[in-house]
Amino acid sequence: MLKIFKKIDSENYGISLTWVVFIVIGISASLVILSFSIFLNSGAYDTVKQISAASSTLAKDDLEGYDTTSPIRADILNNYSKNLDEKVDGLDDQEDFSDSFLDETSLGY
């Protein structure tokens, strides 16, 4: 392999084969880096992170007391999704995390 490489390299094509190989490797590496950075900034990566977070969140033991086996119908899911809003309706983010106490007037300066 090395002999073939040297033979081709020694023939005068006006361009060194060694440089061509390096350039090809460089271009490939930059394409890999480019596609990886595009992936990291894409929605696909967010999805992967979400799935990974979901799989590490709950163990089966945490679901004790929850029905995890009975068949589910569309109407059950429909009712559940309609009632889901009520669970968070009582949470007043504005009031709970307001910083009125911390403003400069309240602190006296």
Add this chain to the structure above:
Amino acid sequence: MRLLISLVVILALVFPAALTSAQDASFAKERLTEISQNSNYELSTEQLELVKSGCQANKTKLTQLQASTDQSVRKRLVVYGDIQKELKALELRISRQGADASELDLMIGKLEQLLSSFRELNQQHSDVVAALTIINCQEEPLLYGAGVNELRNIRSSMQSQSEQLKDAILQSRQNTFIPLIDRLLI
């Protein structure tokens, strides 16, 4: 002899407590200095004087603020934690029927990501409040002011994070459940 032994015992009890307290104060000052340098926080001479005069009284309010924040955070962790469990249970039930429930997996993951940074923010909040209550604010009014300013920023992030959690639930019918319901109806 008995007096000497009593003295040694008292010193052994008091010295570590005093040392810990000094370490806490040093850590608090270090933490607030870092915050102050990173935010380039500045106060006029007049404002510094006002901080000095009022900060000691505000320390009690800060402790109360941390207690109420802890309560608000706990309430959310319970509510969203329960929702995550319900979603997981639903996902398992759908999967047993051989249907795809990846939307639920995504929703659980999204909630987990938001909850995780929410917990982190609460930890930061708690650390800053602890530093503010430990530091001698009359000697270091600028650091105290910078800490309060940081607390304001953290609370703003907590509110935004909490709103995102709520939005994730409010939009879940459209984004998660309707596609699932359609799939089950096929």
